Amino acid sequence: MKFLIVDDSPTMRKIVSLALSGAGHEFAEAENGKMGLEKLGAGGYVCVLLDINMPEMNGLEFLEAKGKLPALAAIPVIVLTTQDEEDLRKKALSLGAKAFLVKPFKKEDLLATLAKIGL
């Protein structure tokens, strides 16, 4: 299974990729929402792990744009953010995110969340 990690922090991308590869999954990386949409459009991804606070196109804008593209709308998104705010959580979930994890998160929490959505 191939995952797309969308985060402007190289450190976070590396941490998430290590967690995924440790569980035997494949992955690709994007630095912001815009690049994430481009990569997602190429196909082959089962899930997106999305940061919120990013330059160019932030996580909420990514969710909104992805929701308008029928070919991509069904791909599940898990939000990974440092902003532990209830309003943000509600907004992300209303825009189609399947789960909302606050950084720092445990590897087992991430894998349990993936398992919960059948991955």
Add this chain to the structure above:
Amino acid sequence: MTASKTITISAALLALASAAAALLGAGPAITAILALISSALAAMAAFMPGGLRPAKAGKAAASAAPEGAVADGNAARNEGGEKAAAEASRLARETEDKRAALLDAQESAQAAAQAAAQAAAASALRRLRFADSVLAKVPVKTEEAAFTLMDKLVALRDQSAKAADAALQAEKGVFDSRAVSGLAASARSTIAGVRVALADMRKHDKDSATGLRNLGQELKSGIELLTGIEEITERSRLIAFNMAIEAARMGEKGRGFKVIVGELRALNDRTADFSKQVSELLGRFKKYNESLVQTSMASSGKVAEEVERGIGEEERTIESLLAASTSCVELSDDVTAVVRAMNHELDGILESLQFQDITRQMVEGALETIAEAEKEMAPIAHRDETAATREEDRRRVEELRSILLARAKTRGEKEALQEVKK
């Protein structure tokens, strides 16, 4: 920016300093920098438009005083004649002079205050820029450190995976060992069976030897019996001789009797030969039997000894194999436990490293605040620089750098401070 907003940012930066100190382990330097930023912003607040209000109020009060004095002079001229008018005029002039002198002094004081404010603001601005350049290096440095650490973790995880693989192979070996222990138990049972069979064989050999010895006794008895036959044959030969004498005496009448005597003699001779041959044959049998008893006993003893030694070696091999198998089980269990613990630790480190991203975002927020403060301070700090003010600023920056270097605990902090342009 208002004074209250500046103070709020200062407080936020101080809070950020504490948080960054806790997260990065580079606390003292960053705390010091942010404390400096905070003090710089506080200094800036003191020279904001709100801070100058008292001086403006004083100027307004000074302006109001001379107008009152002129009005009093005019009233005196109307009521008290020339002298009074002259006195009033003199007083008015004096008042006017005092007013002018007061205004001059006020303007000079205001200009001096303005110059002092500009100098202080310029110094604060320089310190802000210094803090900005140091702070900007924090995310880069922590990211470098995080990546170096993660590369090491990846290498460690690969090694750990290899160890886990080896442990798995060892586990397989353990199953083999368990199979071996099953085989060993079976072999032990077989060896016990062989021992029983060997004991049976010894008993059988012993019985055989006894049987052969008994056979030897029987042969001896047989040879003795043949001696008795020889005696009988000798006697019947003697009888035949006597019968021949009697037949000769009888003449023609004893002819038939003579034939019988002849046959009897022939029978005696054949019996004697047969007896002799049987005796010799039994003698050889007896010798063979004796030899067989000796050889059989010696051979079976040797075979039993060899089998016994072989079984002993087999038993020792099985015991050492079982001991090795037990060690192998324990070792593979230990390796598996260590690998599990190591992977758990790695997961914990990956979780901790996420603080780098949180710190980066906090520092970026602080840098934005500093940039905003710099933008607002720039007009206030605008002034003609002299060699003396430049030298003073340079001295202050170097002093600050020395303090931070003395407080720096890590090499990274020191390098970052040294790299900041003078």
